[in-house]
Amino acid sequence: MAWQLHYTSARSAEHSGFQFTAVSPGLPPGAEAAVSPYLGYLPPPDAPASPGAAELARFPVAFGYDVIGERRLLVRSRYLGRDYSGRFGNFLAHAVVADPAELEGLRPIEFWRAPFWADSPGADLPGADLPLLEYPPPGDAFDPEALGRWLAALDHDPYSRLAALVDAVCTTSERLVLVSPDTEETARWIAVLSYSLPVPRAALLSFTTYTADPVACPHRVAGTTPDVWASLRTDQTAHRLDAPAPEHGPSRYAAAVTDAWRALDLEGLDGLAELAELGEDAFEGAAVLTALCLGEAADEEAQALALPLVRHPALPAWVWTRLPMDDLGFDLAAAVNRHCPEDVLARAAGERCARLVLATPALRSRTGDFALDDPAELVSGLGRQLAGAPSLPALAELTVVAERLGVPAVPETTRRCAFLLVNPRGDRAAVAPQDVVTAVETVAGTARRALLAGVVDGLERGGALLRREVLTGLVCDRLAGLAGECPLRRAPEVALHLLRSLAARHGVLGEPTLRLAEALPHNSAAEGLLAARDVPGEHDPQAAARTLERIGGALSGPAVQAVADALTGRSPAFRAALVSASAERPRDLLLHRWMETARQRSERFELVGVALRAPGTPLDGWVREQLRKRFTLLQLETYFRDDQKLRAALRELRE
Known part of the structure; x- marks a missing residue:
């Protein structure tokens, strides 16, 4: 359960001044006292003393998070200017006290623009009730992919700064001070930092996007403005977000995090964080194990850092299948041999140990460390x-x-x-x-x-x-990598199996799959994949439709689905023109894939735009199903407000 509290300056029957004006019923005893230290707000020293409405909107928003006892606290404070008596200095602090389960799986910074935050007390009177929140909905301000693009566009080497912030959080207990005139930028950096940590670690990271006292505030990460920081006398260092990043030699984990952000490899970032969850000091080992799974080299000293993770009973299953057995040192291979639940992989690790023992005289006394x-x-x-x-x-x-x-x-x-x-x-x-x-x-x-x-x-x-x-995935990868030495032209069934395996694991349009397809001339399945590769690169919908029709062979279905995924980011106008120009079978495969994968609201709205521009397809029924929700219809009418033709088509389709 999550309870809400409003704190502002108001007049009541008992007294006037700052007080809790509204709370949710059933607020746990002692909650108000526990929340109170987080509810102050002082404007920056350079802010206007008597701000008007436009100036008030530019005051920094203080959005904070901390752990209080067994519960989680979210607080959003906005400066209001005058209070009921006409005096300046009033603010509204809107707090949410939640059980940990209410925020499970979320980073607290995701509530930056949550829909339940109040900007003003409104009609609240002291003693009024606020609704209880069941699983408070997060905001939509910080999509990781959008954050990655924002990070890449920054000046002053943002990845060096990110590495320094990650290492500061993971290896020290010092407070981090982020200085920026824009609290939105501060919040973005806190979001990037939060997505760079395991979810449980991010859930323990307290922060605030703005405070007028960053030296003494209770938060681990404190955002503030340049004028506040300039007014303080302190030896504490701060990260000026508009200045060059400090020189920093990153840890393995911080380097792996920045590499993932730089490549916008969100899956890799999640995998890295998943491994780092396995122990209090698992960050460096997680980076080494991730590097190994990506096929990167690691010497035996580095591999030793990964040994506790390989021995951990909760090691994710995907690690076992991605470890390159032929690149493991003896100790890590022996650990895989002892702890891997997959017999084939454990046997492979044992064989790796045996080969190392045979090739290295110094290891020949360690045959008891692994099993064959x-x-x-x-x-x-x-x-x-x-x-x-x-x-x-x-x-x-x-x-x-x-x-x-x-x-x-x-x-x-x-x-x-x-x-x-x-x-x-x-x-x-x-x-x-x-x-x-x-x-x-x-x-x-x-x-x-x-x-x-x-x-x-x-x-x-x-x-x-x-x-x-x-022909497991590992075997298929090796044989595909040696396609130039394999007589695959004389083995069409083996060639097809390899194509299916690579397509399933690396993607139909993944580089390993297409590289194998290029090595298989006169193979219908391979030719279909190569045709699928060419469709997303076409800028003319008619040409794209013609190329789409060349997709054939045993993998034509997955190939068209992959094309659909690759075209999801194209404009609704292009996709509609492609749909209109395509034959029925590939067209329907495209449409069903788009309908199946359109999970985000923006994706669904764009798909509605495709349907309205290319009527008379299975999309029509899908759109009608969306329009059954009145709120969705209103959102769509707003979405298409600038295109009267599409709005008219939307109403016609609904009728």
């Missing part, structure tokens, strides 16, 4: 003949060992043995997916081409069930 199905077999298998290799990795290792010993490996033998290991006869189990990855990364040159030929041939002739079992 049969480590003795792996060691003794090095002396076997190629034709008797028990596994695909053993075949690859034996090939390498034979080359090192000067015993040339016969490519045809390697190809034939690889085929039999992938597509075995009798009751022998099929090759494990990680075995394929290990094998192709172990060998190189002619030997790898021969091994790949056997693997691909075995999978092509082994049937769909075998391909589903062996």
Whole structure:
């Protein structure tokens, strides 16, 4: 539950002056006393002493947040000027006291422009009731993507400043003072900082967008104005948001955060924060683990920081599948081997440890730190003949060992043995997916081409069930990366499986998927994906429609959906022209995808604009469904207020 309080200067039967003029019923005992220290407001020293209405609107808004006991406090204070007696100095402090569950999953700064805030006491009289708020709705001022674009457009190296702010919050307990004449800018920086932290950590970060006493205020992050800061005598440092950022050597976590913002990688930012939630001091380890999952190099000293996270029972499942086993140091690979719940990946980590032990004499005493199905077999298998290799990795290792010993490996033998290991006869189990990855990364040159030929041939002739079992995402990525060495033209079913896998994980229009498609000439599914790639780049709707019709093959459905996603940001006029020029099947696929994914209000309104410009499609029914809500109709009429033709079409569609 969330309770509201209004605090301002008013006249009452008991006394006159500053007091609580309205509260929600059932306010917890002691709440007014706990809230009171947060309710003051002093104007900046350079503000006009007797402001008019236009000047009042420019006074800074003090929006603050803190944790009080077991509850959360949001306060928004606005300067009102005169009070009931005509004296200047009045303000309205609107406070919300909420149970933590009411704000769960939200950053407090998201309530910056929440719809429930009052700008004036209105008709409130002392003792009046304010409604209880159940799950207070946040505002819509701080969309992370918009914040990222705003950050990129700033001067004075905003990413260096962000790194300094993140490190200050994560590694110190000092108060951060943000100085700006514009509280909106201060609020944006607090929002960027909040989105750079795990949600639980952001929920404990107290802040205010404006205070006239940033040195003594109770908040961890304090916003203030230049005239306030200039009037203070203090040794405390402040971040002047309109000045160059201070020199700062960022921590790994701060560097990872700024890299994510710079690339506008919001998914990566969320993943980084998710890992940082796993411990009080997990920030640096989270950065290292994220870097590894992105395929970036990390030495063993850095990997040691990630060890507590890999051993944590709540480690997100996505980490296991993204860890590059071939790049892990021994300690991290051993931790993955011991703690990964996926048998295939744990076995892959164990095999990584085994390879490191075999290649590094200093590690040969640490065979007890990881588990293998049969480590003795792996060691003794090095002396076997190629034709008797028990596994695909053993075949690859034996090939390498034979080359090192000067015993040339016969490519045809390697190809034939690889085929039999992938597509075995009798009751022998099929090759494990990680075995394929290990094998192709172990060998190189002619030997790898021969091994790949056997693997691909075995999978092509082994049937769909075998391909589903062996061609995991990791295997598909490796084979796609070696498409120039794989005989995929002679294995259309394997090629299609690889395309499906990459499209599902990297996106139909993702670089890995399209790179594989380019390596598969005369493949209908690949040609359809390449056609889908070209549609979003067309500026002429007619040309885009023609290109859209070239999308065919087994992946035509997902390809058209990907095109729809890529075109979501185009103008309603362009999309409507494309819809009008397209054949029925691709048109309907586009429309159903847009209807399915239009979750934000702005996206739905733009889609209504498409429907009004291109009537007579399945969109008409979708729009009528939207118009059943009277409030939505009023919003749409306002949205199209400058286009009478579209407003008329909207009314006609409703009727």
